[in-house]
Amino acid sequence: MRVFLTGGAGYIGGATAEALLSEGHMVTVYDNLSRGYRDAVPQDAEFVLGDIGNRDDLAAALSASQFDVVFHFAALIEAGESMENPGLYFRNNVAYSHNVIEAARISGCSSFVLSSTAAVYASSAKPLNEDSAIEPANAYGETKLMIERMLHWYRQAYGLRYAVLRYFNASGALPNRGESHHPETHLIPRVLQVALGQREDIQLYGTDYSTPDGSCIRDYVHIADLAEAHVLAAAALEQNETAVYNVGTGIGHSNREIIDMARTVTGHPIPVRSSPRRPGDAARLVAGSGKIRHELGWEPQYSELDKIVSSAWDWHRNRPYGYRD
Numbered sequence: 314m315r316v317f318l319t320g321g322a323g324y325i326g327g328a329t330a331e332a333l334l335s336e337g338h339m340v341t342v343y344d345n346l347s348r349g350y351r352d353a354v355p356q357d358a359e360f361v362l363g364d365i366g367n368r369d370d371l372a373a374a375l376s377a378s379q380f381d382v383v384f385h386f387a388a389l390i391e392a393g394e395s396m397e398n399p400g401l402y403f404r405n406n407v408a409y410s411h412n413v414i415e416a417a418r419i420s421g422c423s424s425f426v427l428s429s430t431a432a433v434y435a436s437s438a439k440p441l442n443e444d445s446a447i448e449p450a451n452a453y454g455e456t457k458l459m460i461e462r463m464l465h466w467y468r469q470a471y472g473l474r475y476a477v478l479r480y481f482n483a484s485g486a487l488p489n490r491g492e493s494h495h496p497e498t499h500l501i502p503r504v505l506q507v508a509l510g511q512r513e514d515i516q517l518y519g520t521d522y523s524t525p526d527g528s529c530i531r532d533y534v535h536i537a538d539l540a541e542a543h544v545l546a547a548a549a550l551e552q553n554e555t556a557v558y559n560v561g562t563g564i565g566h567s568n569r570e571i572i573d574m575a576r577t578v579t580g581h582p583i584p585v586r587s588s589p590r591r592p593g594d595a596a597r598l599v600a601g602s603g604k605i606r607h608e609l610g611w612e613p614q615y616s617e618l619d620k621i622v623s624s625a626w627d628w629h630r631n632r633p634y635g636y637r638d
Contacts, residue, residue: 315380316339316341316383318342319365320349320388321342323386325539326344326387328487328539329544331490334355341378342354342360344360347364348389350636353636361374368416382423382547388457395593396592403456406460407456407460414460414463414473424476426475426476427475429460430479431559431561432453433447434454435595437599452593464477468554474554476547476550480559481531481600484501486629491625495637500515508583508626515584517586519590522596522597526567526569526570528568531568532565533621534600535614538613542605545609546609558605559600559605562602564599574622577619579626
């Protein structure tokens, strides 16, 4: 396949680009490097510096070759930030994603893979499947849901095939790539920053949720497994017109469990400072991933929490400032 991949200088996009290249596909990465890093783009990928907000540049890049599929990862992803500045998220994630979808249509590309999120769902005490209640707790989840709806109508009007992957917390690292956000808001890298001496303690946002230990519960899926799911979903579009898949392990871990595992892996005490709940945080989001397992044969290879945290610790010890060093 000839692949056009937005956001390939980021954590998930870069890992997926690498997985696609390893399968023999040709990959063009399109990224403005505003929150990604040039070093995160795989060496064998063609790189185009460009912004999805610029329709002319986007159209030119997509018309440079006859691409078979567009992978769309270029989005802002911080739930807390989306509650503080929703306008930024509606502009970047919705309006600019429409630019990508429209440019794909005009260029003649027939397939589209969207990196979506479990944040579209309502919090649930049971594992979530693709038919579970939709009720985003934050503006970020709402923007991803709006992109999904755009794809639905582009399918109806123009025949655009699409796959949506609603992934649960991307985590862990590969030997040559890991999380490098600035500022960092994700729990596992923030906890490991304490072990590295870059933070005095870890803030635990909310200790009064209706969960066994009072903290939020999330499903953590390793970045390698998530990248594989995207590759499989794209290949399946040759036979399927549309598909929506949850991508997760089906195992929920509380924030306190993550902290305890980080203590075990790093040997650091990792002090905790309790803080009020953050707006936009759902109490429990755990995947029911039976559909992608059954239809695509996807199976997570790194579902154990110790493997996920250990791989992230290896990355952060070797690259304590991520790609910024």
